[in-house]
Amino acid sequence: MSTTDKRNNKTYLAIDYGKRRVGLAKSDPSGLIASALETIEVKSNREALDRLSGFIAEYQPAALIIGYPLNEDGSTNDACENIDRFIEKLKNIYDGPIHKVDEYGTSEEAASIIHVHGQQVGRKKKKKKRVDRLAAVIILQRFLDEQN
Numbered sequence: 001m002s003t004t005d006k007r008n009n010k011t012y013l014a015i016d017y018g019k020r021r022v023g024l025a026k027s028d029p030s031g032l033i034a035s036a037l038e039t040i041e042v043k044s045n046r047e048a049l050d051r052l053s054g055f056i057a058e059y060q061p062a063a064l065i066i067g068y069p070l071n072e073d074g075s076t077n078d079a080c081e082n083i084d085r086f087i088e089k090l091k092n093i094y095d096g097p098i099h100k101v102d103e104y105g106t107s108e109e110a111a112s113i114i115h116v117h118g119q120q121v122g123r124k125k126k127k128k129k130r131v132d133r134l135a136a137v138i139i140l141q142r143f144l145d146e147q148n
Contacts, residue, residue: 013061014140015052016103016132017086022048023132025140026059032148034140039129045089053093063096067103067139074102101143106135 010031016023024037037055042048056064066087069079087098 009060009062011059011061012063012065012140012143013055013059014065014067014101014136014143016067016106016136016139017048017083018132019082021129021132022052023129023134023136024055025133025136026061027140027144031062031144034137034144036133036137039132041129045086048086049089049093052090056094061096064090064094064098065101065140065143066090066098067106067135068100070102070104072104099143101139103135103139106138 009029010027011029012027012031012034014025014027014034016025020043021039021041023039025034026037027034040048040051042051066083068083069077071077083100087100090098
């Protein structure tokens with residue numbers, strides 16, 4: 001990617017972090033539309049970081065967007081502390097900006113969207129992967145909408 005391309009790049013990579021599954025989404029280069037990438041299954045933070053480093057290298061995002069699981073009233077909780085620790089490790093593989101976006105209700109919203117569209121999934125594991133991926137899209141689209 002040339003220097004000009006890097007300045008104009010508004011591709012963002014979103015992460016819906018979980019200890020076993022990490023949903024990923026990315027924006028288009030103009031930073032307007034979020035789309036699903038995939039859900040990766042991991043056994044450790046180290047594996048999650050290793051896998052994420054490949055996506056970061058491939059997409060060279062302008063920033064990372066990570067879901068931040070605030071309570072309904074906006075207060076933090078233990079899950080937020082886990083995300084904060086993960087972000088500190090993420091900074092070792094990515095030196096750009098990392099934005100936290102309130103992810104309250106995104107999994108429920110994602111499951112509802114899947115249900116409304118009649119996308120029945122036979123296996124529970126496959127459905128969870130689809131929900132995590134779509135939750136990452138919702139998190140990213142929230143961020144993009146706030147930017148624009």
